[in-house]
Amino acid sequence: MPELPEVETVRRSLAPFLVGARILEVRFLSTLAAGGRPDALAAALVGRTIQAVSRTGKHLLLRLDSGLLDIHLRMTGKLLWNAEPGPHARAILTLDNGTLVFDDVRQFGRFVWRKEPPPVGPDALGIDAPAFIDVLRAHRGAIKPLLLRQDLLSGLGNIYVDEILFRAGIHPNARAARLSRPRLSRLYSEMKTVLGEAIGAGGSSISDYVDATGQRGSFQQRHRVYGKAGEPCPRCGAPIRRSVVSQRGTHFCPVCQKR
DNA sequence: ATTACTACCTGACAGC
DNA sequence: TGCTGTCAGGTAGTAA
Numbered sequence: 001m002p003e004l005p006e007v008e009t010v011r012r013s014l015a016p017f018l019v020g021a022r023i024l025e026v027r028f029l030s031t032l033a034a035g036g037r038p039d040a041l042a043a044a045l046v047g048r049t050i051q052a053v054s055r056t057g058k059h060l061l062l063r064l065d066s067g068l069l070d071i072h073l074r075m076t077g078k079l080l081w082n083a084e085p086g087p088h089a090r091a092i093l094t095l096d097n098g099t100l101v102f103d104d105v106r107q108f109g110r111f112v113w114r115k116e117p118p119p120v121g122p123d124a125l126g127i128d129a130p131a132f133i134d135v136l137r138a139h140r141g142a143i144k145p146l147l148l149r150q151d152l153l154s155g156l157g158n159i160y161v162d163e164i165l166f167r168a169g170i171h172p173n174a175r176a177a178r179l180s181r182p183r184l185s186r187l188y189s190e191m192k193t194v195l196g197e198a199i200g201a202g203g204s205s206i207s208d209y210v211d212a213t214g215q216r217g218s219f220q221q222r223h224r225v226y227g228k229a230g231e232p233c234p235r236c237g238a239p240i241r242r243s244v245v246s247q248r249g250t251h252f253c254p255v256c257q258k259r
Numbered sequence: 260a261t262t263a264c265t266a267c268c269t270g271a272c273a274g275c
Numbered sequence: 276t277g278c279t280g281t282c283a284g285g286t287a288g289t290a291a
Binding site: 002003006058072073074075076106108109148150157158159160204206207209226248249 | 282283284285286
């Protein structure tokens with residue numbers, strides 16, 4: 001589910017409750033969520049105070065007195081403030097001012113205790129244009145798989161890559177190293193624009209994404225190609241096509257997006 | 260370095 | 276109703 005705009009929306013909705021709060025109890029209802037060692041992780045958290053809530057890429061980071069709790073929501077993870085735990089609740093953190101429930105149907109999400117920030121590339125909202133262009137020109141492959149690589153650039157996922165490539169007029173299979181600097185510069189500015197708009201809209205709620213207070217996002221109403229196979233391209237009217245690129249459903253306009 | 264494929268999990272939905 | 280197959284916002288691991 002969540003890509004950079006959704007994780008950032010969760011961060012913003014959660015930070016006012018979490019910053020300064022003390023962790024009183026941690027219960028993992030699924031050992032998977034704790035990476036297989038729920039007792040050790042719970043012990044590292046209990047008694048600590050949350051000093052800051054930050055984000056890099058799709059990782060939500062709670063800074064405690066002694067390290068970082070790295071929460072990755074993967075596909076279906078949700079963090080819910082003061083919600084009743086449902087059938088898919090995987091962890092419950094009792095704080096001195098409320099309760100944080102981690103809900104995750106598919107159980108891909110993870111809580112990881114770290115001393116250092118997660119090993120991912122520069123955040124898509126933080127990277128500057130020259131660095132962005134250099135990263136992409138340094139690789140041979142198709143542009144879409146490169147944009148999805150979190151070790152190169154962190155935060156983009158399947159929805160936003162398709163939306164950004166559409167707005168930049170670049171075909172998902174275009175070879176990154178063969179794109180001109182002006183086209184990559186355009187890609188950079190469209191990336192910033194799309195991510196900014198999506199955060200402003202509270203993210204994209206395709207099926208079940210909600211922020212920490214249960215609010216859905218609305219950016220799905222502004223998707224131009226994602227999930228729109230067969231519908232007319234908003235720019236030229238040609239039918240949006242769906243293909244598979246690096247094992248991911250890929251949506252694009254075969255007329256507007258050039259290699 | 261790049262690409263392909265499998266696996267991890269569960270649920271929704273289409274088609275028979 | 277109920278079975279089967281496909282798909283899903285993510286990523287790690289292995290092999291060619």
